[in-house]
Amino acid sequence: MPLSFEAAIAAFAPDLPLAVGLSGGADSTALLLACARRWPGQVHAFHVHHGLQQAADDFVRHCEALCARLQVPLQIARVDARHAPGQSPEDAARRARYQAFLVLAQSASAQAAIKNIALAHHADDQVETLLLALSRGAGVAGLAAMPAHWQRDGLLWHRPLLQVAGSAVRQWLAGQGVAWVQDPSNQQERYTRNRIRLHLLPVLDEVFPQFRDTFARSSRHAAEAAELLRELAQADLLSAGVPPAISRLQTLSAARQANVLRHWLREHHGTTPSSAQLQALLAQIKACTTRGHRIHLKVGSGFVQRNNAVLDWYNSALL
Numbered sequence: 595m596p597l598s599f600e601a602a603i604a605a606f607a608p609d610l611p612l613a614v615g616l617s618g619g620a621d622s623t624a625l626l627l628a629c630a631r632r633w634p635g636q637v638h639a640f641h642v643h644h645g646l647q648q649a650a651d652d653f654v655r656h657c658e659a660l661c662a663r664l665q666v667p668l669q670i671a672r673v674d675a676r677h678a679p680g681q682s683p684e685d686a687a688r689r690a691r692y693q694a695f696l697v698l699a700q701s702a703s704a705q706a707a708i709k710n711i712a713l714a715h716h717a718d719d720q721v722e723t724l725l726l727a728l729s730r731g732a733g734v735a736g737l738a739a740m741p742a743h744w745q746r747d748g749l750l751w752h753r754p755l756l757q758v759a760g761s762a763v764r765q766w767l768a769g770q771g772v773a774w775v776q777d778p779s780n781q782q783e784r785y786t787r788n789r790i791r792l793h794l795l796p797v798l799d800e801v802f803p804q805f806r807d808t809f810a811r812s813s814r815h816a817a818e819a820a821e822l823l824r825e826l827a828q829a830d831l832l833s834a835g836v837p838p839a840i841s842r843l844q845t846l847s848a849a850r851q852a853n854v855l856r857h858w859l860r861e862h863h864g865t866t867p868s869s870a871q872l873q874a875l876l877a878q879i880k881a882c883t884t885r886g887h888r889i890h891l892k893v894g895s896g897f898v899q900r901n902n903a904v905l906d907w908y909n910s911a912l913l
Contacts, residue, residue, distance in 0.1 A: 596717055596806055597757040599766040603628045606754035608710040610636040615695060616661075616668070617641070618653040618775040621714035623660065624767040625755060629712065630664045638708060642694045643672040656775045669698045696747050712752045715740055717806040718760035721798070722790045724809055729786070731869070738817035759806055826850065827857030836862060837904040840882055848876055863907045865894030879905075 597605075606629075614626045616639040630637045641657045643650050654670060661668035671694035699708050720739050727736035742756050755763060767774065783789050798805045831854050834842035838858055843851050852872055859865050867875070871893045878889045882900065889900035896909040 596759050596762070599624065599628070599755070599758050599762050602755050602758045603632065606712075606752070608712065608750070608752055610710070611638060611708055612636060613638045613640050613695075613699060613708045613711045615640050615642075615691075615711060615713045616657050617714075617777070618656045618660070619714075619777055620764045620767050620774040621716060621755070621760065623772060623774040624763050624770075625712060625714040626660070626666065627664065627767070627770060627772055630666050634665075637666055639666050639668045640695055640698045640711070641668060641670045642691045643670060653775055653777075656773075660772075669701070671695075671698050696749065699749055709748070710750045710752065712754060714755055714763075715753045716755040716758050716760045716763050717810065718791065718795060720756050720813065721795065721806060721809050722787050724813055725790050725794065726786060734816040734819040734823065737813060738820050739813040741817065757810065823853050824857065827854045830854040831858055835904070837901070837906050839904050840879060840900065841903065843879055843905075844882075848880075851876055851879065859894055859898075859907060863894070863896070863909075865896060865907070865909075867893045 610633055612629060612633065614622065614629055614637060616622045616626050618641070626637070626639055639657065639661050641654065643654055657668060657670075660666075673690040673694050695711055699711060723739040724737060727739065730736070740753060740756065742753050744751050783792065802808070830846060830850055831838065834854065836858065838854070843854070846854065855872065855875065856867065859867055871891065875889075875891055875893060875898055878887075878891060881887065882889060887900070889898065889905070891898050893907065896907055898905055898907050900906075
């Protein structure tokens with residue numbers, strides 16, 4: 595069953611001091627307010643100015659006033675979140691935001707030793723992420739949606755509200771008499787996530803009232819499967835070597851080959867192959883039975899090629 599906002603905050607037990615990502619919207623305002631009340635003097639706020647809309651300056655002013663009222667230190671990062679050709683605007687903004695949070699945490703660490711950052715994603719956000727992954731034909735890693743806790747770049751990241759419905763977050767905040775800002779872009783239907791929020795979630799609420807809980811359960815199952823696949827890939831890559839030996843890969847089933855190749859490319863080269871690219875690579879590995887067989891395929895953001903007995907990957911942009 596979904597948690598109440600109060601129960602989720604009560605169960606949240608991060609190491610202190612804690613930074614809260616603050617956009618100025620209802621969800622992050624509620625999370626900051628609750629955390630500041632629970633751990634007075636131990637909470638900081640990080641705000642990212644994306645530079646994408648005129649209202650961004652109003653967001654900053656709101657966050658400054660809120661943090662002054664709560665006596666919470668506020669740090670602001672200004673980023674250029676414009677998307678590159680072929681990149682989604684949402685993905686560009688998300689990447690810029692996480693990088694900014696990392697920079698803010700590092701700049702604050704000398705004084706506050708901030709190692710924990712809380713984000714205000716809730717159960718509705720989790721459902722939207724899962725539906726987006728389904729629409730893109732994602733595998734189990736994508737269907738695992740957003741983790742509640744993870745570690746990256748020396749920081750511990752938390753999403754304490756993932757089991758709380760968005761309406762419950764806003765209802766709690768309204769009861770506190772605290773205002774928040776409305777992001778105009780949340781109503782723009784050119785963004786797929788907004789169309790899901792505005793059109794699909796109300797229908798799911800009517801047809802499957804427990805969908806937040808059941809969808810979250812499916813995501814947890816996918817996360818467990820993704821972890822098993824990661825452990826299998828680590829073992830297979832240890833056997834195949836880095837870079838992987840073609841003859842070793844050929845002893846594996848096609849499914850295990852695909853799994854270990856994805857792992858190798860992601861973990862060692864920071865790139866992800868498309869399904870078509872991976873299938874083409876598997877076909878070339880299967881056909882590679884002679885010394886003169888050549889492999890040179892576009893994979894992810896670079897190329898996989900045969901180098902004697904092993905596969906190599908290189909980024910053409912760096913040549």
